[in-house]
Amino acid sequence: MSKLLLVLGDQLSMDIASLREGDKVSDVVVMAEVADEASYVQHHPKKIAFIFAAMRKFAKALEQDGWTVAYTKLDDDENSGSIGGELLRRAEEYDAGEVIATEPGEWRLISHLEDLPIPVHQFQNDLFIASHKEFEDWAEGRKALRMEYFYRDMRRKTGLLMDGDKPVGEKWNFDHDNRKPAPDEVTFDGPLKFEPDEIVEDVLDLVETRFDNSFGDLRPFWFATDRGQALEQLNHFIEHGLPKFGDFQDAMLNDNRFLYHGLVSFYMNAGLLSPLEVCEAAAKAYDDGNAPINAVEGFIRQIIGWREYVRGIYFLEGPDYPRRNGLNHQRGLPDFYWGAETKMNCISKAVAQTKEDAYAHHIQRLMVTGNFALLAGINPNEVHEWYLAVYADAYEWVEAPNVVGMSQFADGGIIASKPYVSSGSYINKMSDYCKNCDYSVSKKTGDGACPFNLLYWHFLIRHRDRFDNNPRMAQMYRVFDRMDEERRETVLAEADAFLEKLGKEVV
Ligand code: FAD
Ligand code: DLZ
Ligand code: SF4
Numbered sequence: 344m345s346k347l348l349l350v351l352g353d354q355l356s357m358d359i360a361s362l363r364e365g366d367k368v369s370d371v372v373v374m375a376e377v378a379d380e381a382s383y384v385q386h387h388p389k390k391i392a393f394i395f396a397a398m399r400k401f402a403k404a405l406e407q408d409g410w411t412v413a414y415t416k417l418d419d420d421e422n423s424g425s426i427g428g429e430l431l432r433r434a435e436e437y438d439a440g441e442v443i444a445t446e447p448g449e450w451r452l453i454s455h456l457e458d459l460p461i462p463v464h465q466f467q468n469d470l471f472i473a474s475h476k477e478f479e480d481w482a483e484g485r486k487a488l489r490m491e492y493f494y495r496d497m498r499r500k501t502g503l504l505m506d507g508d509k510p511v512g513e514k515w516n517f518d519h520d521n522r523k524p525a526p527d528e529v530t531f532d533g534p535l536k537f538e539p540d541e542i543v544e545d546v547l548d549l550v551e552t553r554f555d556n557s558f559g560d561l562r563p564f565w566f567a568t569d570r571g572q573a574l575e576q577l578n579h580f581i582e583h584g585l586p587k588f589g590d591f592q593d594a595m596l597n598d599n600r601f602l603y604h605g606l607v608s609f610y611m612n613a614g615l616l617s618p619l620e621v622c623e624a625a626a627k628a629y630d631d632g633n634a635p636i637n638a639v640e641g642f643i644r645q646i647i648g649w650r651e652y653v654r655g656i657y658f659l660e661g662p663d664y665p666r667r668n669g670l671n672h673q674r675g676l677p678d679f680y681w682g683a684e685t686k687m688n689c690i691s692k693a694v695a696q697t698k699e700d701a702y703a704h705h706i707q708r709l710m711v712t713g714n715f716a717l718l719a720g721i722n723p724n725e726v727h728e729w730y731l732a733v734y735a736d737a738y739e740w741v742e743a744p745n746v747v748g749m750s751q752f753a754d755g756g757i758i759a760s761k762p763y764v765s766s767g768s769y770i771n772k773m774s775d776y777c778k779n780c781d782y783s784v785s786k787k788t789g790d791g792a793c794p795f796n797l798l799y800w801h802f803l804i805r806h807r808d809r810f811d812n813n814p815r816m817a818q819m820y821r822v823f824d825r826m827d828e829e830r831r832e833t834v835l836a837e838a839d840a841f842l843e844k845l846g847k848e849v850v
Contacts (some may be wrong), residue, residue: 345437346370347413347430349444349463351452352380352394353738355401355570356614357408360445360466367409371437374402375415375429377422383451384728387559388550389566389701390735396546396568397613403542404569413437417549426452427459434461448654448740450662470617471654472497472647478655488656488757491516494648501619503626503643504636511629516644517589517637525594525602525774531584533601535576536565543568558681558733560699566609566735573610580605581624582633589638593706595689595774600696604704605642608736611650618646645705653744656758665743668723669755670806676725677845680712684849687794688780689770690715701735708734709763710770713750718764718798719842720805723753761815764802767793788833794841794850800831801838 348365350372362372376395395417402414413433415422423429430442442463447453456463467474473481473493481496482488495515498504504511539547547564554561567573587603594602610616622643628634657664679685682698693707703712708730716726723746730746731737748758767784771777777784777793786792803810803819810816823831844850 344440347433347437347439347442348372349426349430349442349456350374350401350405351426351445351447352376352398353448353613354445354468355397356470356617357404358470358617359614360469361443362405362410364443364464364466370411370443371433371439372402372405372410372412373430373433373442374398374412375422375426376417377415377425377429378417379425380452381417381554384732385557386554387697387701387733387735388554388557388561389559389564390737391554391557392543392546392550392561392564393566393568393609393701393735394613395550396543396566397615399542399546400569417553425455427455430459430463431461448738450739454662470614471651472501472618473651473655475655475658478651478659482655482659487760488652489760490648490652490758493652493655494644497647497651498643501622501647503622503647504629504640512636512640515640517640520637521589521641522593523590524772525596526591529591529596529599529602531587531601531603533599534565534606535567535572535579536563537567537572539564558698559701567615570615573607573615576610577605577607577616577621577624580607581628585625585628585638585642586634587638589635589641592641592704593710593773595692595704595707595711595770595776597688597692597775597779600700600702600704602704606702609702611646612736612738612741618650622646650741653748653758654740656744656748657740660754660757664754665727665739665747666724667747667753667755669753670720670723670751670809672717672720672751672753673722674720674842675846676716676721676729677719677850679850680729686781686850687715688782689774689776692776697733701733703734706773708745709750710765710773713746714763714765714770715795715798717751717762718795718802719845720802721751723747723751726751761810761813762802762806764799765795766799767795770795788830788837792837797834797838797841800834801842804835 348361348370350361381391402412405412415429423432442461444456444463444465445468446465481493551561567576584603591603607621611618625639625642629639685691689711693703693711697703727743727746731742744758748754752759752762771784782793783791784793787796800823
């Protein structure tokens with residue numbers, strides 16, 4: 344009896360476990376564009392188009408490689424609308440008695456597969472560097488799960504930037520040399536932009552008709568949609584962007600949204616690139632003398648450190664993790680996250696580029712949109728659903744720990760040892776946003792004062808019971824306590840007045 348081999352839209356690799364466990368001669372690969380996956384949040388149209396186009400091209404590549412592929416397009420009449428429905432339909436069609444799957448990146452889909460009335464064997468997705476067991480062993484008995492120590496183990500495991508058992512350059516972390524303010528001039532012209540071919544055009548037409556109400560611009564569509572193109576983007580970045588990645592990874596500019604970023608998360612998360620090959624390419628650039636250690640170490644840390652670590656946390660913490668609300672924040676997500684007008688230039692810029700490209704870089708996600716949501720006390724569940732919808736690299740395993748944990752401190756401090764909050768001065772230091780803003784970043788109170796300045800204190804005081812004893816925050820409470828009483832009252836009253844206006848008028 345033949346088996347069905349499930350390949351999901353973010354598992355587009357010839358090395359994926361379900362293919363490895365299957366037999367080219369007797370088994371059938373199942374791939375399906377389904378309404379359930381395309382609508383569990385209102386995904387950005389570019390994200391849906393990227394996944395569908397990459398799926399169609401991957402199916403072709405599989406066929407060329409000798410596999411039998413049962414591929415369902417979204418508009419096929421028989422399409423049942425769900426992954427499970429398609430597996431059952433194909434099981435009947437091919438007289439298959441079992442399904443081999445690679446474990447999905449979301450608890451939702453893992454249980455959907457477990458609940459099917461056909462045996463489904465879910466193999467771990469070993470495109471990642473750490474297995475669940477390795478992460479669990481690392482986490483076992485630790486009081487605090489700090490990324491830095493996990494990262495060192497991943498360096499030892501992969502041998503990346505290692506000199507025997509010592510880190511290259513005699514330091515594990517070169518962040519001290521990184522994170523400079525925005526440069527006047529950017530010498531990298533950003534990611535490669537690919538002209539849509541016939542397959543991509545077909546998908547764009549489909550997405551245009553079926554998802555025309557979703558937030559986000561479908562065109563111009565420029566993403567890589569197959570492995571060859573993704574490799575071109577990787578090589579382009581390694582050669583031209585990586586050397587200054589470290590220096591400017593936290594910078595933000597009005598007129599340059601990509602700076603020196605890699606734009607590889609879309610492709611790694613969908614399986615088109617493997618994290619190890621991306622890191623090896625970066626390490627080679629260092630070995631060849633084409634990129635400095637601070638850039639290469641910083642880049643590799645993001646991937647074998649942060650990326651693996653957040654995945655470990657997602658699977659360690661279990662299905663309820665994305666719904667946590669440790670600070671009990673209940674305010675609704677303001678309309679300006681969906682493109683409504685706001686006078687805050689930093690937010691307006693981050694949202695506009697998210698709408699156009701389904702992309703924002705880390706600091707825009709963390710210190711602009713994330714920071715505002717946390718300061719304003721937005722319900723983290725709504726924040727989570729927004730991030731999951733609007734970014735083309737968003738799948739729950741990576742999005743939820745970053746949003747619920749790192750950005751909104753809603754997991755009670757598992758990922759972050761203190762909340763990532765800042766006043767406007769951080770944004771002003773790292774960007775040129777404040778120069779074009781209706782608000783004044785230098786004003787702490789009064790007409791035109793930057794809302795981040797007001798909300799920063801409001802957040803700290805609102806949660807004083809929770810953070811007063813956190814040594815990393817003591818200094819900020821001391822600053823507040825040293826303000827004269829009238830000033831303290833004014834700040835908090837103005838922050839209240841601002842929050843009162845949220846959702847009622849343009850702020
Ligand atoms: P670069 O800046 O060039 O970094 C290189 C690579 O490092 C990325 O491609 C990514 O794979 C990895 N990386 C860096 N930081 C992280 C991190 N914190 N977690 C995981 N991987 C990381 N990343 C996603 O892939 N999907 C998400 O849904 C996602 N949501 C985020 C939400 C918030 C609130 C924050 C603060 C971060 C989020 N990130 C997410 C992490 C990071 O913002 C993106 O990985 C990065 O912006 C992708 O762009 P890039 O490829 O140009 O990255
Ligand atoms: C995100 C996504 C979308 C939009 N559509 C599909 C789809 O139609 N078929 C499919 O196999 N996968 C899709 N995906 C990716 C899945 O949602 C993803 O596998 C899970 O979110 C787990 O990471
Ligand atoms: Fe953002 Fe405040 Fe700067 Fe305006 S002044 S761009 S609101 S940080």
